[in-house]
Amino acid sequence: MFKLECFVKDKDMGEALKRLTGIAHELNHAYVPNIEAKPNGQIRQSAKDTLELLSNELHKQGLKEITGPGFRELVVKLKLNPTSYSHYLQTLVRQGYLKKGKQVGNTMFYNVTGK
Helix, strand or coil: CCCCCCCCCCCCCCCHHHHHHCCCCCCCCCCCCCCCECCCCCEEEEEHHHHHHHHHHHHHHCCCEEEEEHHHHHHHHHHCCCCHHHHHHHHHHHHHCEEEEEEEEEEEEEEEECC
16 A cells, blocks of 8 residues: 655646545545645745745744844755845845844844734
């Protein structure tokens, strides 16, 4: 016996369940929001999911402020594209998850908000 796990588009779910009826045992399904499959089979998150992931990680670590290099390390730790860390950072500032704080030399500090 094998366990099969896959993602199916909303419009194809009924057909997939119909075809598996009678041959699959313990057939279960669950809705997974904002997930798209890339052509190579990897899963792609939406931009909103990525921002929530970053925000949750900032709060989970209990950080009150973070610098650009520190944020880049966080992005690498979460296995996101490290070259996009400044885009993520600026988007979090625009969305209100972070607020620009003091600047010491060339280093900008960002305050983590309660959003």
